[in-house]
Amino acid sequence: MLLQVKNLQTQFFTQGKRIRAVDGVSFDVAEGETLAIVGESGSGKSVTALSIMGLIPWPPGRILGGEVIYQGRDLLKLAPDEVRRVRGKELAMVFQEPMTSLNPVLTIERQLTEGLQTHLSISRAEARERAVEVMHEVGISDPLRRLEQYPHMFSGGMRQRVMIAMALSCRPRMILADEPTTALDVTIQAQILALMRDLSRRLGVALVLITHNLGVVARYADRVQVMYAGQIIEKATAQKLYAAPKHPYTVGLLGSVPRLDEGERRRLQPIVGQPPDLGELGPGCRFMPRCPLAEARCGVAVPPLVEVAPGHGSACLKADQVGNAGN
Amino acid sequence: MTQSTLPSAAPPLLDVRRLKMHFPVHTGVLIQRVAGTVKAVDDVSFTVAQGETLGLVGESGCGKTTTGRCILHLNRHTGGEIRFEGQDLARLDAAGLRAARRKLQVIFQDPYSSLNPRMTLGQIVGEGPSVHGLTRPGKETRERVAELMSLAGLSPNLASRYPHELSGGQRQRVGIARALSMNPSFIVCDEAVSALDVSIQAQIINLLEDLQDRLGLTYLFIAHDLSVVRHISDRVAVMYLGKIMELAPSALLYRAPLHPYTRALLSAVPIPDPAVEATREHVLLHGEVPSPLNPPSGCVFHPRCPMASEVCREQIPEFQEKAPGHWAACHHA
Numbered sequence: 001m002l003l004q005v006k007n008l009q010t011q012f013f014t015q016g017k018r019i020r021a022v023d024g025v026s027f028d029v030a031e032g033e034t035l036a037i038v039g040e041s042g043s044g045k046s047v048t049a050l051s052i053m054g055l056i057p058w059p060p061g062r063i064l065g066g067e068v069i070y071q072g073r074d075l076l077k078l079a080p081d082e083v084r085r086v087r088g089k090e091l092a093m094v095f096q097e098p099m100t101s102l103n104p105v106l107t108i109e110r111q112l113t114e115g116l117q118t119h120l121s122i123s124r125a126e127a128r129e130r131a132v133e134v135m136h137e138v139g140i141s142d143p144l145r146r147l148e149q150y151p152h153m154f155s156g157g158m159r160q161r162v163m164i165a166m167a168l169s170c171r172p173r174m175i176l177a178d179e180p181t182t183a184l185d186v187t188i189q190a191q192i193l194a195l196m197r198d199l200s201r202r203l204g205v206a207l208v209l210i211t212h213n214l215g216v217v218a219r220y221a222d223r224v225q226v227m228y229a230g231q232i233i234e235k236a237t238a239q240k241l242y243a244a245p246k247h248p249y250t251v252g253l254l255g256s257v258p259r260l261d262e263g264e265r266r267r268l269q270p271i272v273g274q275p276p277d278l279g280e281l282g283p284g285c286r287f288m289p290r291c292p293l294a295e296a297r298c299g300v301a302v303p304p305l306v307e308v309a310p311g312h313g314s315a316c317l318k319a320d321q322v323g324n325a326g327n
Numbered sequence: 328m329t330q331s332t333l334p335s336a337a338p339p340l341l342d343v344r345r346l347k348m349h350f351p352v353h354t355g356v357l358i359q360r361v362a363g364t365v366k367a368v369d370d371v372s373f374t375v376a377q378g379e380t381l382g383l384v385g386e387s388g389c390g391k392t393t394t395g396r397c398i399l400h401l402n403r404h405t406g407g408e409i410r411f412e413g414q415d416l417a418r419l420d421a422a423g424l425r426a427a428r429r430k431l432q433v434i435f436q437d438p439y440s441s442l443n444p445r446m447t448l449g450q451i452v453g454e455g456p457s458v459h460g461l462t463r464p465g466k467e468t469r470e471r472v473a474e475l476m477s478l479a480g481l482s483p484n485l486a487s488r489y490p491h492e493l494s495g496g497q498r499q500r501v502g503i504a505r506a507l508s509m510n511p512s513f514i515v516c517d518e519a520v521s522a523l524d525v526s527i528q529a530q531i532i533n534l535l536e537d538l539q540d541r542l543g544l545t546y547l548f549i550a551h552d553l554s555v556v557r558h559i560s561d562r563v564a565v566m567y568l569g570k571i572m573e574l575a576p577s578a579l580l581y582r583a584p585l586h587p588y589t590r591a592l593l594s595a596v597p598i599p600d601p602a603v604e605a606t607r608e609h610v611l612l613h614g615e616v617p618s619p620l621n622p623p624s625g626c627v628f629h630p631r632c633p634m635a636s637e638v639c640r641e642q643i644p645e646f647q648e649k650a651p652g653h654w655a656a657c658h659h660a
Contacts, residue, residue, distance in 0.1 A: 040525055040526060185616070186551065186553065187595045188615070190612075191612070215596065215604075218597060218601045219597040239601050243602070256528070257599050258554040258555050258559075260557055261581070262557075268533055270526055270530040270533060275524070
């Protein structure tokens with residue numbers, strides 16, 4: 001197991017409220033696999049990634065509990081300089097907005113060599129050579145000319161390739177990609193995701209793909225976990241999740257999404273209501289107000305995530321009834 | 328190119344003919360010169376029949392939003408004609424334009440910036456009817472506002488709230504109520520659901536479909552999400568670098584696309600089903616979209632097209648009806 005997250009709890013304190021952004025999240029990432037974390041806004045998927053990378057700013061956010069075990073050590077308990085040795089080198093991250101994630105006043109060369117020199121203790125000249133190699137790997141043509149340029153001279157797709165190059169440059173064991181293609185056109189998205197998958201397979205790098213796009217998950221992920229209101233509510237292989245979902249929220253999400261191959265006159269089945277206010281959560285299941293299967297016992301306590309079929313976990317007390325006629 | 332792109336012979340509600348929107352690019356500080364032109368919309372023709380939904384889809388820079396803005400007369404088009412209910416919009420005087428605008432409304436993308444933050448929901452929705460004299464101020468306007476809010480799925484009790492107190496989905500419903508307030512016949516939906524979460528998006532899509540059935544509305548649905556466009560539209564036009572590449576009924580566009588760009592676009596859209604995805608062929612396009620300041624010669628798609636030949640580099644393909652109701656601009660279709 002490459003990475004083990006155990007009972008992670010990250011909260012934000014703002015305007016007198018306590019927001020339980022990530023509330024008891026546990027999962028593993030195996031070497032070389034592609035794990036998708038899927039959810040809508042406020043689900044806690046991005047905060048989970050930022051927590052693993054130690055990028056939660058205080059104020060207003062704080063990791064209040066849990067463990068992130070990498071190579072036998074809990075990253076959350078390491079001193080800052082030890083964390084820095086891991087972050088960027090062994091665990092890398094690609095952020096959502098390529099327009100704003102690159103430093104606008106540094107050349108591409110500087111952005112790539114900075115990480116290389118810091119983590120690998122090599123000279124500037126060696127780092128520059130490595131930078132050119134990794135730019136080739138991510139399909140940036142004419143890299144020598146591109147090295148001298150600034151981010152604003154690149155398109156969104158190119159900037160994202162630079163971000164991926166930066167993430168790959170120190171040969172990490174795992175890359176966390178937070179909505180890496182949401183801001184990009186769909187044909188560029190296809191190029192970038194195919195590139196990431198290809199690199200993952202060839203170099204054995206695990207990919208944690210954070211997204212709200214159920215199509216992307218279906219095309220690229222080995223395993224999926226669905227998050228809602230700060231918690232994981234379902235975990236399975238991609239095939240099992242789509243073929244036989246075991247949580248009403250997952251069913252609701254799948255029913256809400258238009259499909260390119262749908263028959264004519266299909267009506268979408270939206271989930272009623274809205275996601276809950278994370279500062280005002282009740283004791284029970286957080287999906288209860290919107291759930292067609294809700295009953296009194298759902299409101300007593302948050303249902304635990306349990307294995308309801310081999311390799312398939314669900315946090316629903318009625319998981320065995322999900323997907324039957326009428327749901 | 329004055330033939331209608333519709334199968335029937337009924338007069339279209341909207342008739343766009345050879346539309347051009349070219350923006351000059353200036354340089355110089357003291358003395359401005361025209362350094363080039365951005366051909367945002369370059370010879371686009373289509374019609375929309377009463378009661379139908381025409382989808383306008385394409386990636387960034389294709390000109391779909393600018394086309395919508397020209398139809399709403401928010402941009403003065405630089406060439407071609409836009410006829411709404413048979414009238415050329417460019418020839419209308421101020422009074423005529425005001426009258427046309429009552430029937431031609433818009434729902435914008437961003438539920439956060441398209442509502443005035445200093446007005447209550449009641450004021451936002453009631454402003455149009457009250458200013459245009461459709462309702463008398465006071466009770467009549469309040470009743471109309473309540474009716475419109477209910478139509479959009481909002482509780483009328485929210486009329487005294489301000490936009491910042493609502494969620495994105497609720498704000499978008501306010502935008503819909505506002506668009507409906509003038510009793511329009513035609514609504515331009517410019518990325519109307521793109522900023523919403525998936526589950527809320529589905530609610531709003533269903534609402535738009537229901538309102539269309541109830542009120543006999545006609546939509547121009549502009550979006551980049553092909554799955555959403557295919558779902559809601561009767562016919563779809565695919566745009567690239569200011570031109571329409573293909574226009575067809577939505578099921579047919581998916582089943583049997585004629586244009587190589589459409590095929591690449593469809594192939595790039597992942598379907599939420601791993602079993603289906605495993606069997607699909609993926610056509611990957613190389614390179615990036617060229618700049619509209621310097622579009623390629625001939626067919627604007629030729630540098631990235633797997634089927635490009637000599638004629639594609641030299642001649643702009645005509646937008647022609649290749650099969651009944653199925654139009655494409657391609658030398659090889």
